[in-house]
Amino acid sequence: MEPLxxxxxxxxxxxxxxxxxxxxxxxATGKFLGARADAVAAFPGFxxxxxxxxxxxxxxxxxxxxxxxxxxxxxxRRGAVVHVARDxxxxxxxxxxxxxxxxxxxxxKSKSMLAEEIxxxxxxxxxxxxxxEADLGEYIVQLAGEPPSHILAPAVHMARERVARxxxxxxxxxxxxxxxxxxxxxxRRLREKFLTAGMGITGANFLCADTGSVVLVTNEGNGRMxxxxxxxxxxxxxxxxxxxxxxxxxxxxxxLTRSATGQPISTYVSVLTGVKxxxxxxxxxxxxxxxxxxxxxxxxxxxxxxxxxxxxxGACLNVxxxxxxxxxxxxxxxxxxxxGSVLTPLLAGLAEGAPLANASTLCGACAEVCPVKIPLPxxxxxxxxxxxxxxxxxxxxxxxxxxxxxxxxxxxxxxxLERFIGVISQVLFKEGKAPWLPFRFSAWTDRRDFPAPxxxxxxxxxxxxxxxRP
Amino acid sequence: MAQNRSVPVSLFFTCLADAFFPRVGFATAAxxxxxxxxxxxxxxxxxxxxxxxxxxxxxxxxxxxxxxLKAFAGDGYIVTPSGSCAxxxxxxxxxxxxxxxxMLSLASLAGERTYELxxxxxxxxxxTDPRSSFRGKVTYHDSCHLRRGLGVFEAPRKLLRSIPGVTxxxxxxxxxxxxxxxxxxxxxxxxxxxxxDDKIERILATGAQFVTxxxxxxxxxxxGMISRSGxxxxxxxxxxxxxGDVEVPL
Numbered sequence: 226m227e228p229l230x231x232x233x234x235x236x237x238x239x240x241x242x243x244x245x246x247x248x249x250x251x252x253a254t255g256k257f258l259g260a261r262a263d264a265v266a267a268f269p270g271f272x273x274x275x276x277x278x279x280x281x282x283x284x285x286x287x288x289x290x291x292x293x294x295x296x297x298x299x300x301x302r303r304g305a306v307v308h309v310a311r312d313x314x315x316x317x318x319x320x321x322x323x324x325x326x327x328x329x330x331x332x333x334k335s336k337s338m339l340a341e342e343i344x345x346x347x348x349x350x351x352x353x354x355x356x357x358e359a360d361l362g363e364y365i366v367q368l369a370g371e372p373p374s375h376i377l378a379p380a381v382h383m384a385r386e387r388v389a390r391x392x393x394x395x396x397x398x399x400x401x402x403x404x405x406x407x408x409x410x411x412x413r414r415l416r417e418k419f420l421t422a423g424m425g426i427t428g429a430n431f432l433c434a435d436t437g438s439v440v441l442v443t444n445e446g447n448g449r450m451x452x453x454x455x456x457x458x459x460x461x462x463x464x465x466x467x468x469x470x471x472x473x474x475x476x477x478x479x480x481l482t483r484s485a486t487g488q489p490i491s492t493y494v495s496v497l498t499g500v501k502x503x504x505x506x507x508x509x510x511x512x513x514x515x516x517x518x519x520x521x522x523x524x525x526x527x528x529x530x531x532x533x534x535x536x537x538x539g540a541c542l543n544v545x546x547x548x549x550x551x552x553x554x555x556x557x558x559x560x561x562x563x564x565g566s567v568l569t570p571l572l573a574g575l576a577e578g579a580p581l582a583n584a585s586t587l588c589g590a591c592a593e594v595c596p597v598k599i600p601l602p603x604x605x606x607x608x609x610x611x612x613x614x615x616x617x618x619x620x621x622x623x624x625x626x627x628x629x630x631x632x633x634x635x636x637x638x639x640x641x642l643e644r645f646i647g648v649i650s651q652v653l654f655k656e657g658k659a660p661w662l663p664f665r666f667s668a669w670t671d672r673r674d675f676p677a678p679x680x681x682x683x684x685x686x687x688x689x690x691x692x693x694r695p
Numbered sequence: 696m697a698q699n700r701s702v703p704v705s706l707f708f709t710c711l712a713d714a715f716f717p718r719v720g721f722a723t724a725a726x727x728x729x730x731x732x733x734x735x736x737x738x739x740x741x742x743x744x745x746x747x748x749x750x751x752x753x754x755x756x757x758x759x760x761x762x763x764l765k766a767f768a769g770d771g772y773i774v775t776p777s778g779s780c781a782x783x784x785x786x787x788x789x790x791x792x793x794x795x796x797x798m799l800s801l802a803s804l805a806g807e808r809t810y811e812l813x814x815x816x817x818x819x820x821x822x823t824d825p826r827s828s829f830r831g832k833v834t835y836h837d838s839c840h841l842r843r844g845l846g847v848f849e850a851p852r853k854l855l856r857s858i859p860g861v862t863x864x865x866x867x868x869x870x871x872x873x874x875x876x877x878x879x880x881x882x883x884x885x886x887x888x889x890x891x892d893d894k895i896e897r898i899l900a901t902g903a904q905f906v907t908x909x910x911x912x913x914x915x916x917x918x919g920m921i922s923r924s925g926x927x928x929x930x931x932x933x934x935x936x937x938x939g940d941v942e943v944p945l
Contacts, residue, residue, distance in 0.1 A: 238885050546872050550889045584883055586876025586890070587749060589843035603790075609751025618751070622878075626747050630755035633710070633741040634762065643714050658922050668884040673891070673919030676715040681945070683708050683717035687736050690721075690944045 226344050226372060228573040229557035233580040237555040246382050250552045253381040257543040260487025261594070268483060278480045279598040281473045282534035289525060292434040292467045293516065300437030303499025305512040313343030316517045320345060320426075320459060321352035323513050327457045329354055329423035333415070335441070335448040336360040337428030338376050338537060339463050339517060341559040342572070345426070356426065357418045359447035361411050368395045374553030376560065377485055377539035382552050415447070425451030425509070429462035430536070431477065432514075435470035438498040439514065442481060442491045449495050458497070458509035464516050465525075465533040471496070477536060480596035484538035520572045529604055532567050534597045541591035541601060547584055556581055563591035563601040570608050576617055582608035621665065636684065643682040650678045702820065703771030704732040707809070709780050710742035711911040717945070719911065722938035723776040723812055729938075730820045732774075740766040744791075745783040750878040753791065760788050764801050772819065773809040776934040778841025778909045781811040786844055811841055811909055812934055817850040823857060828939035830860030834903035835933075836894070836917065837870035838910030851909055851933055861936065866897040875916035891920045898928055909933045 229236065240246055265271045285292055297307045308323075310316035324332065332349065334356050340346065346356045346367075358367040362379035366372065368391050373379030380388070389402035398410050427448055431440040439460050441448040452458045468477065474496075482488045501508030524533055542548045542562030553561035558578075560568045566585060570578030582605050591601045612618050632639055650659070654677035662670045669675055681689075704727050708720040724734045744759025763784065767773050775781050788802035816822040833855060841847045848870075855863045874880065874890025894917060898906045906921075906928055908914050918930035935941060 234883070237883065241885050241889055546874065546890050546893070547883075547886055550886050550893075583750075583879070584886065586839065586872050586874060586879050586887075588839040588872035588876070590839075590872065593843060606749065606751065609749075610753050611751070613751045613753065622750065623752070626750065626752040626755045629742075629746065630758050633744075633759055636739045636741050639710075639713075639741050646714075658919075660923070665881055668881045669919070671884060672888045672923060673916070674922040675919055676915055678714050679717050679945075681717070683713040683720040684736075684738055686717050686944050687720065687724075688738070691736075 226341055226559055228569065228577050230569050230573065230578050230581050231557070231576070233555060233557055233584055236557055237551040237584070240551040240555040245384055245387070246552055249382050249384050250549060253375070253378060254543040254549050257378075257486060257539070261484060261540060261543070262487075264483040264487040264489060268479070268489070271483070274476050274479050275596055275598055277476045278536075278596055279534065281468060281477065282536070282597045283531065285468055286465065286525060286530055286533050289464065289467065292469055293464060295434040296432050296437055296467050297516075298437070299435065300499070300514060303437050305437065305499060305514050308513065308515045310515055310517045310519070312519045313517065316343050316461060316515050316519070317345055317348030319515050320461065321348060321354070323457075323459055324349060324352060324354045324424060327424060327511060329457060331355045331357070331418065331422045332424040332426050332459070333357050333359045333418050333422040333447075333451045333455065334363075334426040335428065335443065335451050336363045336373075336379065337426070337461060338373075338559055339428050339461050340426065341372060343461070343517060343519060345461060357415070357422070359415050359418070359451055360443075361408065361445055361447075364411055364415065365391065368392075372554070372559070374561070375539060375542060376537050382554065419450050419454050422451075422455045424457040424459055425455040426459045426461065427452060429460055429466050430481065431474060432462055432467040433471050433474065433496070434467050436498055438471065438496045440474060441493070441495040441497065442478065443495070444486070444492040446493055449493050452495065452497055452509060453507045456509060457511040457513070460512070460514040462514065462516060464518055464521050481536050481538050484540040484594065484596040524571050528607065529567065529571055531599050532564070532571065532604060534599055535564050535568075536597060538596055540594040540596065544590045544594050545585075546588065546590070547586070563605070564599070567601060567604045567608065575608065575611060575615060579608065579612045579617055582612070640682060640684055643678065644685065646678050647680045647682065651680055702732045704734050705767055705769075705771055705773050706734050706736045707740060707743075707767065707773050707775035707780065708736065709775055709777045709911060711915070712776065715915070716911060716932065718941055718943050719776050719932045719934050721943050722932065722934040722941045723774070725938040725941055726812070726816065726825060726934060727774060729826060730816065730822050732820070735771075737766045743780050743783045745779060745787075746877050748783065748787055748791065749876075757791055760791055760802065761798070764788075764798070764805055767805055767808075771808070772815065773805065774812055774815045775809070776812045776909065776932060777911055778811045778838045778845060778847065779912060781809050781814075782840040782844035784809045811845060811847060812937070813851040813854055813909055814845065814847045816937070817853055822854065825854050825858060825937040826939075827858045827937055828860065829858055829936045831904045832862045832864060832902065833905045833907055833936065834864050834866045834898055834901045835869060836866070836873060836898070836906055836908040836913055838908050838913045839870070839872050841909045842870045847909070854937055855907075858936070864901040864903050866901045868897060871897070873913045873916050875912045877912065880916060887916070888920070891916050895920055895926060899926060903928060905929050905931045905936070907931050907933050907936055
């Protein structure tokens with residue numbers, strides 16, 4: 226997927242003007258947040274679980290090479306073929322080769338953000354493989370030809386009326402905006418695909434190193450069906466998805482489902498270990514796992530290592546007032562909200578992603594909910610500092626900051642300037658408010674007043690009242 | 696109450712109070728003096744460097760931090776009517792000087808001495824009643840840096856509730872960001888305005904006459920939208936409410 230994050234400003238303006246989108250986002254994030262709050266309140270051990278989850282993720286990353294090697298050995302011992310891809314292009318090549326060698330023409334796919342990141346669907350399509358999204362939200366956005374707008378709820382930006390029209394147009398179904406009927410249509414359509422597909426494609430929520438298992442956390446059952454019915458199961462997963470062992474899973478599941486949807490547990494948790502053995506009633510005959518680096522090793526070695534702790538729960542998106550205002554598409558790439566604002570500059574380049582790192586008030590709501598305690602606001606600040614270091618900042622901003630530091634560097638200069646502006650403001654502004662400001666500051670006064678500067682600054686008045694001695 | 700003991704306090708009045716709201720500086724000094732603080736105002740102070748730090752311009756932020764640490768050298772408390780400025784000194788200065796051990800220890804010491812006004816009144820001076828003459832129905836907006844940065848939630852509420860003339864009414868999501876964010880408000884004014892619209896909706900729903908907060912930045916943002924749109928609610932800084940009548944030699 227081609228990143229368009231550098232256009233965040235324009236895209237976010239467009240999103241704000243879209244009232245249907247606004248209503249849909251606020252309904253969905255509100256629902257998620259309420260459910261999360263209830264689930265956390267009902268689980269007294271949540272804070273302790275956060276500490277534990279954070280520790281597990283951090284320690285895994287500290288020895289990622291060891292855990293990955295173990296995962297590969299254990300998975301292969303149980304019949305999986307594990308591939309390692311340096312980047313997205315290589316991962317797509319491997320996936321296309323696997324599909325060709327396994328003779329696959331149709332694949333059913335569960336939701337995977339990594340697949341979006343590396344553009345897997347497009348790559349398989351050009352290799353002659355038809356990929357059908359089997360997660361309801363993904364199915365909808367695929368029909369609409371749009372990328373997902375939320376890492377958890379891909380079609381969160383669409384009202385049901387839009388989905389109804391989409392099903393009418395693309396599937397030729399009679400119009401209905403009743404949700405159970407819409408779900409029924411999707412289920413019927415997808416059922417044929419499940420039964421005929423040669424391959425099921427999934428991501429992974431976790432990879433257990435000690436058993437070589439792939440863990441899928443889903444609610445719709447499409448993940449399980451897609452991994453059991455087709456002959457081949459293809460997993461694409463980022464290298465950071467590994468955890469030491471099955472014993473680490475419970476605490477991470479507790480955190481993930483509560484943070485994501487407010488469920489104590491998701492409808493399905495599938496722990497898929499190896500290929501179907503002769504005595505197994507079901508399961509894939511062939512299992513391929515592609516472990517994708519795509520920039521992660523670089524992140525692992527730098528100061529942003531902790532962003533790889535992310536378990537993709539989406540809580541930071543739901544709670545972020547910026548995400549709530551503009552929705553996922555404005556961010557211009559796969560990942561949105563606070564975690565996306567950190568990951569995008571790291572994965573797609575700072576020049577591409579810097580607008581996202583700047584599009585935050587640093588309010589800290591994200592860090593408060595993150596189940597694995599990623600210091601998201603600190604990372605946003607750090608990325609902004611990198612932007613300056615690498616000479617990527619707007620020269621006007623750097624100039625302005627140098628001017629600010631020069632004035633603020635001496636109280637005498639500041640006071641002289643304050644008094645000068647104070648006098649001018651007396652002439653220009655009435656009733657203590659400035660309805661316009663010069664230069665870029667006009668961005669403030671388009672819709673808001675600015676306070677008129679005081680005729681005399683505090684420091685001058687204080688000296689007047691108390692004498693020169695402080 | 697701690698009337699007779701003399702507590703040395705350096706007033707960190709903030710650049711925004713200096714240039715735009717001198718009343719807030721005088722109100723802060725008045726409340727502190729009411730409860731026995733011996734208020735000094737280091738006149739070489741300017742800005743803590745937060746605008747530069749938050750926008751990633753650390754060279755300038757470091758310069759400002761050095762200047763701040765020099766202006767406030769010595770001992771005694773440092774008190775400010777701003778949650779975000781206090782959080783800058785307490786939480787961010789150490790990060791700014793992580794590679795300069797000498798500055799780092801200076802920064803940590805200054806951080807330990809620094810308090811936001813309501814936090815200082817309640818936690819250090821043990822004030823339970825600010826003895827304010829302020830009257831009105833007030834709603835309190837939690838600034839992000841005061842609430843999440845410093846963990847101050849109860850102190851301002853305790854003080855407001857104990858003022859006889861004040862009725863405190865809580866708004867929905869009082870700790871939801873107002874959309875100021877410093878440079879953010881200029882870089883992304885459309886998102887900033889949308890956020891402050893959301894905030895004002897919650898403020899108006901309380902029917903309060905006044906909206907208050909412990910951060911001037913938030914009040915500039917909220918107040919700027921109120922002023923432009925003519926909403927029937929008035930922004931007042933927490934220090935002004937706590938002080939009641941303030942004499943400003945304008």
